[in-house]
Amino acid sequence: xxxxxxxxxxxxxxxxxxxxxxxEGLIAGAGTAIxxxxxxxxxxxxxxxxxxxxxLEPLRASLRAAGIEATPxxxxxxxxxxxxxxxxxxxxxxxxxxxxxxxAVIALGGGVIGDLAGxxxxxxxxxxxxxxxxxxxxxQVDSSVGGKTGINSPQGKNLVGVFHQPSLVLxxxxxxxxxxxxxxAAGYAEVVKYGLIDRPDFFEWLERHRAGIFAGQAARAEAxxxxxxxxxxxxxDDERExxxxxxxxxxxxxxxxxxxxxxxxxxxxxxxxxxxxxMAMAHRFSVxxxxxxxxxxxRVARHLEAAGLPTxxxxxxxxxxxVAELMGxxxxxxxxxxxxxxFILTRGIGEAFIAKDVEPAGxxxxxxxxxxxx
Amino acid sequence: xxxxxxxxxxxxxxxxxxxxxxxEGLIAGAGTAIxxxxxxxxxxxxxxxxxxxxxLEPLRASLRAAGIEATPxxxxxxxxxxxxxxxxxxxxxxxxxxxxxxxAVIALGGGVIGDLAGxxxxxxxxxxxxxxxxxxxxxQVDSSVGGKTGINSPQGKNLVGVFHQPSLVLxxxxxxxxxxxxxxAAGYAEVVKYGLIDRPDFFEWLERHRAGIFAGQAARAEAxxxxxxxxxxxxxDDERExxxxxxxxxxxxxxxxxxxxxxxxxxxxxxxxxxxxxMAMAHRFSVxxxxxxxxxxxRVARHLEAAGLPTxxxxxxxxxxxVAELMGxxxxxxxxxxxxxxFILTRGIGEAFIAKDVEPAGxxxxxxxxxxxx
Ligand SMILES: NC(=O)c1ccc[n+]([C@@H]2O[C@H](COP(=O)([O-])OP(=O)(O)OC[C@H]3O[C@@H](n4cnc5c(N)ncnc54)[C@H](O)[C@@H]3O)[C@@H](O)[C@H]2O)c1
Ligand SMILES: NC(=O)c1ccc[n+]([C@@H]2O[C@H](COP(=O)([O-])OP(=O)(O)OC[C@H]3O[C@@H](n4cnc5c(N)ncnc54)[C@H](O)[C@@H]3O)[C@@H](O)[C@H]2O)c1
Ligand SMILES: [Zn+2]
Ligand SMILES: [Zn+2]
Numbered sequence: 001x002x003x004x005x006x007x008x009x010x011x012x013x014x015x016x017x018x019x020x021x022x023x024e025g026l027i028a029g030a031g032t033a034i035x036x037x038x039x040x041x042x043x044x045x046x047x048x049x050x051x052x053x054x055x056l057e058p059l060r061a062s063l064r065a066a067g068i069e070a071t072p073x074x075x076x077x078x079x080x081x082x083x084x085x086x087x088x089x090x091x092x093x094x095x096x097x098x099x100x101x102x103x104a105v106i107a108l109g110g111g112v113i114g115d116l117a118g119x120x121x122x123x124x125x126x127x128x129x130x131x132x133x134x135x136x137x138x139x140q141v142d143s144s145v146g147g148k149t150g151i152n153s154p155q156g157k158n159l160v161g162v163f164h165q166p167s168l169v170l171x172x173x174x175x176x177x178x179x180x181x182x183x184x185a186a187g188y189a190e191v192v193k194y195g196l197i198d199r200p201d202f203f204e205w206l207e208r209h210r211a212g213i214f215a216g217q218a219a220r221a222e223a224x225x226x227x228x229x230x231x232x233x234x235x236x237d238d239e240r241e242x243x244x245x246x247x248x249x250x251x252x253x254x255x256x257x258x259x260x261x262x263x264x265x266x267x268x269x270x271x272x273x274x275x276x277x278x279m280a281m282a283h284r285f286s287v288x289x290x291x292x293x294x295x296x297x298x299r300v301a302r303h304l305e306a307a308g309l310p311t312x313x314x315x316x317x318x319x320x321x322x323v324a325e326l327m328g329x330x331x332x333x334x335x336x337x338x339x340x341x342x343f344i345l346t347r348g349i350g351e352a353f354i355a356k357d358v359e360p361a362g363x364x365x366x367x368x369x370x371x372x373x374x
Numbered sequence: 375x376x377x378x379x380x381x382x383x384x385x386x387x388x389x390x391x392x393x394x395x396x397x398e399g400l401i402a403g404a405g406t407a408i409x410x411x412x413x414x415x416x417x418x419x420x421x422x423x424x425x426x427x428x429x430l431e432p433l434r435a436s437l438r439a440a441g442i443e444a445t446p447x448x449x450x451x452x453x454x455x456x457x458x459x460x461x462x463x464x465x466x467x468x469x470x471x472x473x474x475x476x477x478a479v480i481a482l483g484g485g486v487i488g489d490l491a492g493x494x495x496x497x498x499x500x501x502x503x504x505x506x507x508x509x510x511x512x513x514q515v516d517s518s519v520g521g522k523t524g525i526n527s528p529q530g531k532n533l534v535g536v537f538h539q540p541s542l543v544l545x546x547x548x549x550x551x552x553x554x555x556x557x558x559a560a561g562y563a564e565v566v567k568y569g570l571i572d573r574p575d576f577f578e579w580l581e582r583h584r585a586g587i588f589a590g591q592a593a594r595a596e597a598x599x600x601x602x603x604x605x606x607x608x609x610x611d612d613e614r615e616x617x618x619x620x621x622x623x624x625x626x627x628x629x630x631x632x633x634x635x636x637x638x639x640x641x642x643x644x645x646x647x648x649x650x651x652x653m654a655m656a657h658r659f660s661v662x663x664x665x666x667x668x669x670x671x672x673r674v675a676r677h678l679e680a681a682g683l684p685t686x687x688x689x690x691x692x693x694x695x696x697v698a699e700l701m702g703x704x705x706x707x708x709x710x711x712x713x714x715x716x717f718i719l720t721r722g723i724g725e726a727f728i729a730k731d732v733e734p735a736g737x738x739x740x741x742x743x744x745x746x747x748x
Contacts, residue, residue, distance in 0.1 A: 084462045091458075095529045098706070123497075126524065126535050127614075150500065155469045161500050162536055240501075332472070 007225040011145065011232040013239060016165045020145060020228050022221055026172035027059050030133065031066030037168060038104070038129065043070040044094045046117035047108040048077035051135050054178055059108055059133065070106065071097040075113070079264040079271075082116050082151040084160075090120045094128075104129035104167065110136035110183075111143035111271070115161070118149030122164030132169040136179055137187025138272055140171040141194075141227035146235040146248075152264070156332050157256050163240055171228075173221045184214065185308040186272025189251075189279065191223050192307070194230035196279060196300065197247050200350030202226055207303055214307075243354075250344040250352050251279030257329035258313070261321050268318050276304045280311035282352075285366050286345045296348045314373050323367045327360070381599040385519065385606040387613060390539045394519060394602050396595055400546035401433050404507065405440030411542060412478070412503065417444040418468045420491035421482040422451035425509050428552055433482055433507065444480065445471040453638045453645075455486050456525040458534075464494045468502075478503035478541065484510035484557075485517035485645070489535070492523030496538030506543040510553055511561025512646055514545040515568075515601035520609040520622075526638070530706050531630055537614055545602075547595045558588065559682040560646025563625075563653065565597055566681070568604035570653060570674065571621050574724030576600055581677055588681070617728075624718040624726050625653030631703035632687075635695050642692050650678045654685035656726075659740050660719045670722045688747050697741045701734070 006023035021033060034041065043063065047056055052074045063070050073093045075081050094105060105128055107117035114132055121130035132144040150161020176184060191213075195203030212219035231248065238245040255274030262268040280301045286292035301311045313321055330341065341358040380397035395407060408415065417437065421430055426448045437444050447467045449455050468479060479502055481491035488506055495504035506518040524535020550558060565587075569577030586593035605622065612619040629648030636642040654675045660666035675685040687695055704715065715732040 084458065084465075088458045091534055092527055092529070095527050095533050123524075123534050123536055125533060126522065126537055148500065150497075153466055153469050155466070159469050159499060160465055160497050162497055163500055 005221070007221060009225055009228040009232055011165075012236045013147075013165060016147075018165060018167055018169065020169040020171060020232070022140070022171045022173065022225050022228065024172065024174045024221075026170045027055055027133065027175065028062055030059055030170055031062040031064070031068055033170060034063070034104075034131065034168065035066040035068060040102075041068055041129070042097075042099055042103045043068060043106050043131070044073055044097050044099060044104075045070045045106045045108050046073045046075065046090055046113055046120065048075050048081065048110075048113055050077045051109040051113070055108060055135060055175060059106075071099075075116070077109075077112070078266065079112055079152070081112050082158075084151065084153075087116060087119060087151050090116060091124055094120055094124050099124075099128065101125045101128055104131050106131045106133060107144075108133045108135065109139070110134065111139045114139050114143045115149050115158070116151060118147070118164050118166070119151060119161050122149055122162040127164065130164060130166045132166045134169065134171055135175045137176055137184050137224070138190055139187075140173075140176075140224050141187060142190040142231065144169045144171070145228055145231045146245075147239065148241075156260060156329070157264075171224060173216075173224060176220070177216060181308070183270065183272075186270045186276075188213070188307050189272040189276040189304065189309055191227050192300075192303065193248070193250055193275065193279060194227050196283075196346065196349060197230070197250055197352045198350055199226075199230060202230070203303075203349050210303070210307055246342070246354050247344055247352055250346070251275045251277075251282050253330055253343055254278035254281045254326075257326045258316065258321070260329040261325050262316065262318065265318075269316050273310050273316075276309035277311055277313065277315070280304060281370060282344060283346060284370070285343075285363075286347070288366055289345065289362070292346050292348050292351075296346075300349065312373070313370050321371055323364055323371065326367050327364060330363070379595070381595060383599055383602040383606055385539075386610045387521075387539060390521075392539060392541055392543065394543040394545060394606070396514070396545045396547065396599050396602065398546065398548045398595075400544040401429055401507065401549065402436055404433055404544055405436040405438070405442055407544060408437070408478075408505065408542065409440040409442060415442055415503070416471075416473055416477045417442060417480050417505070418447055418471050418473060418478075419444045419480045419482050420447045420449065420464055420487055420494065422449050422455065422484075422487055424451045425483040425487070429482060429509060429549060433480075445473075449487070449490070451483075451486070452640065453486055453526070456490050456532075458525065458527075461490060461493060461525050464490060465498055468494055468498050473498075473502065475499045475502055478505050480505045480507060481518075482507045482509065483513070484508070485513045488513050488517045489523050489532070490525060492521070492538050492540070493525060493535050496523055496536040501538065504538060504540045506540045508543065508545055509549045511550055511558050511598070512564055513561075514547075514550075514598050515561060516564040516605065518543050518545070519602050519605045520619075521613065522615075530634060530703070531638075545598060547590075547598060550594070551590060555682070557644065557646075560644045560650075562587070562681050563646040563650040563678065563683055565601050566674075566678065567622070567624055567649065567653060568601050570657075570720065570723060571604070571624055571726045572724055573600075573604060576604070577677075577723050584677070584681060620716070620728050621718055621726055624720070625649045625651075625656050627704055627717055628652035628655045628700075631700045632690065632695070634703040635699050636690065636692065639692075643690050647684050647690075650683035651685055651687065651689070654678060655744060656718060657720060658744070659717075659737075660721070662740055663719065663736070666720050666722050666725075670720075674723065686747070687744050695745055697738055697745065700741050701738060704737075 255278030629652030
């Protein structure tokens with residue numbers, strides 16, 4: 001018999017505080033967990049076809065057993081689902097289910113479903129309850145924590161959305177066993193990110209426990225819990241990303257530019273892979289600016305590589321990148337303030353900081369070298 | 375020479391507090407007013423074709439003179455513009471203008487434009503600045519105050535949106551001179567509403583000053599300012615409509631049902647006309663429930679009629695209404711909580727209250743009588 005431990009991480013946001021439960025079997029236990037906290041609730045479950053095939057019926061059965069009726073809304077999988085047209089479909093389906101403000105939209109899936117469903121919950125009747133049941137490692141450690149929701153626009157990722165906090169997050173660590181290894185590794189990039197921002201001890205712990213985390217041992221749940229704690233702490237400090245929360249974008253300005261350049265083609269690059277390359281680049285750029293040691297940058301790249309993640313532009317299959325397309329994407333990124341470029345740079349492992357005056361010329365030269373593989 | 379008086383009403387919402395300026399010539403003075411409060415701002419102006427023909431160039435000229443560059447986004451006029459497809463158009467145009475979080479979306483128009491543009495401002499980059507330049511009486515006294523934004527869905531009005539407060543509201547009372555008389559009267563229904571909710575003295579004042587308000591005398595600006603004060607007070611008390619703010623829905627549950635039944639055809643009914651009939655009905659329904667005197671209900675109907683507003687279902691041109699269609703619309707209304715119906719009822723002029731347990735059967739009988747013209 002397995003002893004089942006559920007870890008709880010509390011996100012402190014005053015009246016909008018909520019719990020993240022992390023452990024095995026939480027989908028089977030969802031009905032009980034939700035009914036105990038939110039009696040009388042009705043719900044819609046937003047999910048994608050891939051996840052629906054695996055976990056929709058178990059989740060509905062668990063809800064049904066607790067007396068919670070839930071209307072399923074099944075969308076196609078993939079980043080392109082974060083669009084106006086799928087938003088509209090989901091919004092209208094939630095309204096058609098006659099749910100009220102106190103009822104919930106439940107996101108069952110990865111970050112794509114979480115971002116879209118959270119946006120739906122944020123705008124139907126100007127805000128309904130929202131519950132996250134993240135099923136990718138990325139969603140469990142990152143996108144389901146913090147209340148950022150949204151969709152993409154033709155001009156860039158996540159340019160449209162709202163801040164809308166969930167009432168509860170249920171991270172079932174068991175469901176990660178069905179995740180394609182590439183997706184697991186991609187999510188792991190975000191775990192590493194928390195170490196790199198301001199938790200050097202956690203980074204060292206990851207260096208020692210990486211194999212166990214990938215194999216699904218107890219280290220997995222602990223890595224997820226520590227990641228949620230790290231993100232929850234930053235979010236509690238700065239809910240609306242006016243200051244410190246920007247640190248969470250370590251690796252993301254480059255990462256988003258790459259995702260845009262490959263037109264969000266997951267055959268070429270998934271989000272976490274972009275972040276992995278982006279973090280490695282942020283460290284190399286910091287070395288070049290004389291901020292960070294080459295040793296630290298090397299150690300970061302080696303850890304990401306050991307986890308099966310790319311760290312160089314040349315590892316992305318397909319045609320190469322150009323400086324112009326990357327610079328264009330970087331300028332359009334949310335974090336651009338007027339013509340100065342804001343970047344997350346670092347003084348070493350666990351010492352990231354917000355740099356507000358990065359010079360475009362220096363950045364262009366760096367990108368040219370990275371593209372040339374220098 | 376005219377002495378120009380600008381009235382200021384402050385909406386107290388802590389960090390989100392803002393001013394409503396009310397007076398003549400505020401479009402000509404917009405550039406100065408905005409630049410003084412929000413230096414360095416860039417903007418997009420969302421407007422409709424009718425309003426653009428009259429006021430877009432004057433507003434742009436005023437902004438330009440103050441050094442504010444503004445990209446115009448011109449949409450078709452009418453309620454059907456509050457749709458997903460126009461939302462998407464406007465969102466993408468704002469993003470294409472490369473505006474940032476601190477820049478502003480300016481709504482130049484009536485409530486349709488204000489609601490849509492406010493929603494755009496609320497979701498682009500998860501929230502940009504928002505400035506209202508309302509050009510209908512309804513928008514000046516109602517929709518531009520309070521932060522409710524949104525669009526319609528096939529299932530009902532305003533079912534999709536966010537709360538997003540403006541940074542500034544500029545209500546130019548002169549622009550109301552070009553408003554079709556029917557639209558002016560429709561907006562006046564909302565002015566009357568504030569008297570009926572909890573300002574019996576204001577209602578009496580309106581009985582005496584109605585003609586001057588319609589003729590554009592000083593009473594007009596005073597009526598607008600008092601309406602803004604009334605709404606601002608309720609909103610400050612209850613920003614997210616969890617309690618007292620529901621009083622502002624006096625006449626609106628019926629009104630929305632009528633608008634839905636005529637499929638938002640403005641040839642048959644505009645919003646304020648629906649509200650006028652709805653308020654008259656709310657009073658008659660209250661009389662029937664033994665809550666309100668017939669004298670008060672009669673006085674309300676007479677005042678609305680004198681202003682050129684309808685007060686009876688039979689005054690709506692076209693095919694008659696059925697109990698079933700009105701009940702269906704009422705149940706789908708946002709204010710329905712489970713199977714009990716929530717209504718704003720009244721004990722007399724200026725004594726409206728929130729009734730949470732209105733019996734569907736009694737309501738159906740009342741509707742049947744109203745339809746029969748009894
Ligand atoms: N809101 C935030 O704060 C935030 C933070 C980071 C990332 N994001 C967003 O998250 C998205 C990426 O999320 P993602 O990586 O989870 O992608 P995803 O949601 O597309 O999931 C990846 C793939 O795995 C499949 N899948 C999901 N769970 C599975 C399971 N248990 N077993 C088998 N297959 C499964 C999905 O169907 C999908 O095909 C991006 O859109 C990104 O912008 C948001
Ligand atoms: N957000 C809120 O709190 C709130 C409150 C009340 C109503 N509303 C919404 O407001 C909308 C109705 O607003 P409305 O009555 O202003 O309608 P509207 O915006 O459609 O304007 C009415 C008509 O007048 C024209 N117009 C506007 N200003 C003019 C001017 N100065 N001169 C000549 N023509 C002019 C417009 O082009 C339009 O054809 C509804 O969608 C309703 O749901 C919102
Ligand atoms: Zn990420
Ligand atoms: Zn109204």
